Amino acid sequence: MGDLGWIFISTLLINNFVLAYFLGLCPFLGVSNKLEVSFRLGLATIFVMVVTALCAWVLNTYVLIYAPYLRLISFIVVIASVVQLIEMAIKKLSPTLFRALGIFLPLITTNCAILGLAIFATNKGYGLWEGLVYALGAGMGFTLAIVLMAGLRQECEKTMEMPKLIRGFAFNMIISGILSMAFMGFAGLFSSS
């Protein structure tokens, strides 16, 4: 159990997918201008990541031992189709949930954080439970990062007089740099134990 907890904290804070591995930067920079939208995107990402971890485990255990060179292609194809299926199911079963998360689901599938999660989990040799906890940590880490970023951006736009030159991507990159520096502080959490 201690092992699972360690995996969770480590991916949530120390090896945060966005701020330490630079995965999922497109939505992180693109969709982080409104707090509420970015929170919903985060929830959808957690969901897709857990599904991905499940798919990756199934593929790794039953299919890819026979054909390891198909890893990349099968990950992409299977994850994309499973997410598509789930999207249809949600649309049918719960329209409310679909309105909240639905539009994001197909977008997230082509996000490098999702494929990154599948590949990292495989490289680390995680089993089913470890993989699921890893996915949960990574998804929540992504949500944490994007919500923080959205909050910072909203506040900065409201209160600061920025010169025209720095507006847009350059400013966002520098905020992310500072945020990433703050997250580096968490590395000290476990170094002694």
Add this chain to the structure above:
Amino acid sequence: MAKEQHAYEEFMKGLWRENPVFVQVLGLCPLLAVTNSAINGLAMGLASFFVLLGSSILVSLLKKHIPKQVRISCFIIIIATFVTVVDYSLAAMLPVLHKELGAFIPLIVCNCLILGRMEAFASRNTLRMSIADAFGMGAGFLYALVALGGAREILGVGEFFGISLFGPNFDPWVIMILPPGGFITLGVMLLFFNWIEQRKINLDKQIAAEEGAN
């Protein structure tokens, strides 16, 4: 002759005017993740270049046979095939470098720059034009990676391509080779590009105003 000119333009636009990194801000994940040294940046740049060129050629040749509804999936499978080729060849030829780049070689698949070029260019243009475009965009991405990797390596360890620059008294800024350094370096470079663009616009305005006065 006119066609020659056209292909040349497609090539040049990737280098500066529509540079994938500094102007379009695409393909950030591999860009920031592997550029803690110039050599890693170069390797990632060459790998992406190869994938972009290969898939551009294939997509451009197959564009009549790919049904419109499933084109994105087809592009991704083509890209993933080339990435697998690169991944396995690097693992066989340059195992040390492959280990250093690690999971980021497979992640070239998700580089939105490559999928973007397939969708926006290669699936609509002739083979010739697509090759020119792939060369331009690939080269633009390559030099951005090397510039970023170089800047971070020089500041972070005081070396460039592994050659020591400042002698033993240099106190390296370790933060530059850590993740925050990547964000901040790119932020500063984007600022620099914005500044050049702004200056050009202002200059053009000034010239127009002077011509108007004359």
